[in-house]
Amino acid sequence: MKPKILNNVRIVDPSSSADFVGSVVIEKGRIKEINEGTEVNKDSTEYEVYNLEGKVLAPGFIDMHVHLREPGFEAKETIESGTKAAVKGGFTSVCAMPNTDPPADKAATVKYIIEKAKEADNCHVLPIGCITKERKGEKIAEYGELKESGVVGLSDDGDTVMNSLVMRRSLEYAKNYDLPVLTHCEDEALVSKGQINEGYYSTILGLKGMPNEAEDIIVDRDIKLAALTGARLHICHISTREGVELIRKAKDKGLLVTAEVCPHHFSLTHEAVVSFDTSTKVKPPLRSEDDVEAIIEGLKDGIFDIIASDHAPHARHEKEVEYDYAPFGISGIETALPVTFTYLYHQKSLSLEQIIEKYTVNPAKALGLNIPSIEVGAVADLTVIDLDETKEVIKEDLTSIGKNNPYIGKELKGWPVMTMVEGEIKYIDEEVNKNAKD
């Protein structure tokens, strides 16, 4: 692998509050040199040189909520296809949720995922283990062995641990191994057979609604259990105004609570469902304008540490059915960054540094990983972004097997154009590649 030079690029690194135009030299998978304001000229027969004028260089982005579907649901996605989509989406690391078949409740399954990720060789895959055996919500899984095999957190995502005692024991026991518990908050009885947000659109469309309270009740419960146990709780995909307030209060109290929000929950409202397009069917559902406003406020205030895609790909035939029959989920890993830049950066809700922080430093902190940074000696996991690139989302261009994406046909501004993992370019935009090479 030839060493690389990235010239004339705006380097933005929240870990050191760096923001300057300069150049970076990468050798043997690590950052060897950083120069402010200076173009590096070296023998181009020995170095691959990229002129990235006008682009932003950030530490490698982490998507801490991804469903890779393998093992068990390879028709929806494989580790190979999912990680290829991830690097195209600008991510150098992804957390793989454990609702596979078999679920990742044992070391053998976790090792299989890690092995498959190595074979695919696209980006880092950080497995999440199950909270409970077989994800049944009854008995906690073997966290010691799961941690030894490589998990970075625990979750029964897709389902809530409805038994409060089991959840308490999970939080207590996870503390032994300093693992965060990632919670999916949904009161199953109150959600019932809900398909979309309960509100005006569920009423006029005649689709069964899921009230905000179904989410809020469990958020409240799990925060209380985090306070009781002193454990690390990470709250996944918040979608309600009350949820934002509950997390705000938890943080004010100094609890070890982190929280994430998904791009579709700050960019779309339940009005999107009016076409009965099943790519709008997601859990938690797309909520009201008032909830979206609260989510954006929560992002501004730092209530949400993390933005994560909740990438949930499904096979075409599963989504091309009547609304009630379609599975929940958006295949969003390739549009997470452009949606974020379009709806938060270009609409001036968040600064570039804040956005990068929510995709790099904060997820790393929540998971207890090394903080991604651009400094000499650091692993060259890097993401390059063109904030001004405007492009329509085209179904055929999506790399993920899942094409269930509600932004298809929409124009988004701000796209990842290069993703480098351990010094190797895993994705580069064709145009950028053509124009960037000196």
Add this chain to the structure above:
Amino acid sequence: MTISRKDLLNMRDLSAAEVNTILDTAESMEEIIYRDVKKLPTLKGKSIINLFYEPSTRTRSSFELAGKYLGADMVNMNANVSSIKKGETLIDTARTLEAMGVDMIIIRHPVSGAPGLLAKSVNARVLNAGDGCHAHPTQALLDMYTMRKKFKSFEGLNVVILGDIAHSRVARSNIWGLIKMGAKVTLCAPNTLLPVEIKKMGVNVTSSLEDALQFADVMMALRVQFERQDESFFPSSREYAKYYGLNKEKLKHAKDSLMIMHPGPINRGIEISPEVYDSENSVIDEQVTGGVAIRMALLYLMGGEYDEAQNS
């Protein structure tokens, strides 16, 4: 005369002018129903499929007779017992029907939005005969047809829709249609059967039947959809009948001219007592006749080829 849209999916999309066109056309169609020889060549050579994913007697027969009176070739396809059991999806079925050269598809489906999915998948014109709790436009049109016959105009007409609003596609379609035409709509039901934010549709809401009866010109009782209720929406049929069932005693609070309607089939003794069903105020049988006229009107108005370019 035609309707300038490929499909008839809901009342929300129809303009007031289109509603008037459909109701006016139905008036001239009704006369045919009473003829000795009920056969016109209007739709001769056209093939229409009744694609029903839910059991139905009156809507399906009504469409079938309407099509036959106008000379179309009608085929009934009960999807519950055919290919769907073998795992065929709605889109697969649509492609199959398209390949058979069908001109119009009338679909009833238990899931909201299914007719729209079908309409996107075929060139044939699609008529919604009821989808989930979403829409039942032909029922709303026949209800409005029955009301207009007596009251001549919808302007200021007080219509009360009573009962299981939460699960009723009939209620939703009537609300869109009646409000568009100038009527005042009040919904009356126990709170558990009133969906959230329903007032945003422009209706009044009450849980008191006595109050609602006092000003109603039309009282449309809905069928309690026990088959859609897997939760406890009210404690018992007995209690429902006591507080929300129409009987002679309760009608003492109503105008003498009150029109009583029901989309059928009726849970007798629950929504309406037998004596009220048989009273002069009831137009339930007239609704059925109007149903055939409305469906004839729609098949006639939509029977021609749809030229997207011309209508864009």
